[in-house]
Amino acid sequence: xxxxxxxxxxxxxxxxxxxxxxxxxxxxxxxxxxxxxxxxxxxxxxxxxxxxxxxxxxxxxxxxxxxxxxxxxxxxxxxxxxxxxxxxxxxxxxxxxxxxxxxxxxxxxxxxxxxxxxxxxxxxxxxxxxxxxxxxxxxxxxxxxxxxxxxxxxxxxxxxxxxxxxxxxxxxxxxxxxxxxxxxxxxxxxxxxxxxxxxxxxxxxxxxxxxxxxxxxxxxxxxxxxxxxxxxxxxxxxxxxxxxxxxxxxxxxxxxxxxxxxxxxxxxxxxxxxxxxxxxxxxxxxxxxxxxxxxxxxxxxxxxxxxxxxxxxxxx
Numbered sequence: 001x002x003x004x005x006x007x008x009x010x011x012x013x014x015x016x017x018x019x020x021x022x023x024x025x026x027x028x029x030x031x032x033x034x035x036x037x038x039x040x041x042x043x044x045x046x047x048x049x050x051x052x053x054x055x056x057x058x059x060x061x062x063x064x065x066x067x068x069x070x071x072x073x074x075x076x077x078x079x080x081x082x083x084x085x086x087x088x089x090x091x092x093x094x095x096x097x098x099x100x101x102x103x104x105x106x107x108x109x110x111x112x113x114x115x116x117x118x119x120x121x122x123x124x125x126x127x128x129x130x131x132x133x134x135x136x137x138x139x140x141x142x143x144x145x146x147x148x149x150x151x152x153x154x155x156x157x158x159x160x161x162x163x164x165x166x167x168x169x170x171x172x173x174x175x176x177x178x179x180x181x182x183x184x185x186x187x188x189x190x191x192x193x194x195x196x197x198x199x200x201x202x203x204x205x206x207x208x209x210x211x212x213x214x215x216x217x218x219x220x221x222x223x224x225x226x227x228x229x230x231x232x233x234x235x236x237x238x239x240x241x242x243x244x245x246x247x248x249x250x251x252x253x254x255x256x257x258x259x260x261x262x263x264x265x266x267x268x269x270x271x272x273x274x275x276x277x278x279x280x281x282x283x284x285x286x287x288x289x290x291x292x293x294x295x296x297x298x299x300x301x302x303x304x305x306x307x308x309x310x311x312x313x314x315x316x
Contacts, residue, residue, distance in 0.1 A: 007207055008192070011243060020241070020283045024193045029287035032073055032086040033094060033117075034063040035153050036124050039079040043086060050074050059269035060094050062124045084152045089117035092271075092280040092291030097121040097184065099266055099278070099295050100235040105130035106181040111170045111224050114142035116149040118186050118237075123150070128158045134180075135165045136173065143167045171219040178229045185224040187217045189238035189245050193282075193290055210242045217249045225259050228298045233264070237293035241281070243274075246292040250276040258302045264295040 009017040034043055047054060047065070051073070054065040067073070076084050097118055102108060104127035113119045113135035122133055135150065137143040147165045154163060170185075190210050195202045217238070224234050238245050253261060254276075263276045270288060271280035277294025 003207070004192075004195075004202070004205055008241065011241070016283070020281060021196075023281070023283035023287070024196050024241075024290070026282065026287065028090065028193065028197075029066070029282070030073065030088050031057060031064045031066040031091045031094070032088055033121060033124070034065070034086050035084060035120070036062075037153065037155055037158065038083045038085040039081060042079050046074075046077070046085065057091055057094075060091065061098060062094065062121065064091060064094055066091065078152075081155070083155060087117060087120050087153070089121075090288060090291065092285075092289045093117050094121050095268060095270070095280065096186070096235060096237045096291060096293045097125070099268075099293055100182050100184060100233055102126065102182055107132045107179065108134070109173075109180040109183045109224075109227050110135045111173060111183060111185045111220060111227070112187060113137045113165075114139065114146045116146050118184060119146065119150065120153055122184065123154065123162065126162055128162055131162055133163050135163065136168055136170060137165070138167055138169050140167065171216065171223055173223040173227055177226055178232075180227050181229060181232050183224045183228045183232065183234045185220055185234065185236050187213075187220050187236065187238050187245075187249075189213055189217070189240035190242055191239050192241050193239065210240070210244050213240070214242075214244045214249055217245055218252055221249060221253050222257060222259075225253065225257060225261055225296065225298055226302075230298055230300060232298050234261070234296040234298065235293055236277075236296065237291065239290050240292065241279075241290050246279065247275045247277065247294070250294045250296070253296070259298060260300040260303065261296040261298055264297050266295060 051067055053068045057064045073088050076086050079085050102125040108122055110119050114137040119135050137146050150163050190213055195205055221236055228234050270285045271278050279292045280289035282289050
């Protein structure tokens with residue numbers, strides 16, 4: 001047994017882990033999210049001509065379609081107004097933005113926004129007159145591609161009014177405290193399913209990787225909570241299957257964070273409950289995931305005498 005399997009068998013148990021591992025090795029399942037700014041009739045006609053078994057995903061509130069037989073969708077294209085018609089992504093990513101309960105007039109921060117799937121999902125929910133989205137990505141190449149993605153899906157007038165792209169260190173995003181109604185943190189993570197499909201990356205895996213990721217994720221989550229207004233919501237998400245990067249990060253924020261937060265319970269049509277959040281795993285959701293997310297509500301201002309301990313027991 002590899003060190004990888006030994007580590008995750010200890011986490012998921014000897015019965016479930018072999019089943020989950022096989023599901024993780026299968027091709028990633030995708031859906032298409034229809035862009036509300038595209039010419040919808042043209043999009044539907046295109047899909048009808050190329051895919052004959054599309055099903056609408058009724059557990060999502062924005063139009064998303066999956067195929068029972070097709071593992072690869074035709075690439076997105078421009079409509080007659082030069083707006084890209086749809087985006088291909090995991091349905092779990094859309095569900096994470098559902099959990100954030102974005103209202104049309106909300107001001108939203110996407111703290112680690114690239115490559116852009118969740119960003120576009122947020123934009124589908126915002127009112128072009130009153131809603132605002134700030135998308136942050138520190139890496140210049142990823143930020144450039146993110147900006148290109150957003151520009152290709154939004155009409156110019158909507159783009160100017162609704163969307164802003166910035167390039168800050170997400171762990172130090174403290175310049176605009178208590179500004180946002182909703183904050184999405186899609187945190188960089190171990191992404192084990194990706195590793196299993198990339199032999200070179202897989203060979204570099206050690207348990208230390210998930211420990212280091214958890215430390216950075218906590219720093220990012222502190223910044224996300226700081227940016228949310230009192231009574232605002234913070235959605236923390238990863239595509240990891242490690243509890244160290246998921247529930248343990250949330251638990252540490254609840255117990256050790258300077259700013260008081262409380263977990264918000266939720267239930268969805270797919271996936272399963274964890275101690276503090278929800279996880280979608282491919283062995284039990286027809287191939288979707290992995291995707292973990294937890295919703296926090298900021299309940300007050302910073303505790304003057306509190307401490308955000310960065311001690312050696314960061315991963316308790």
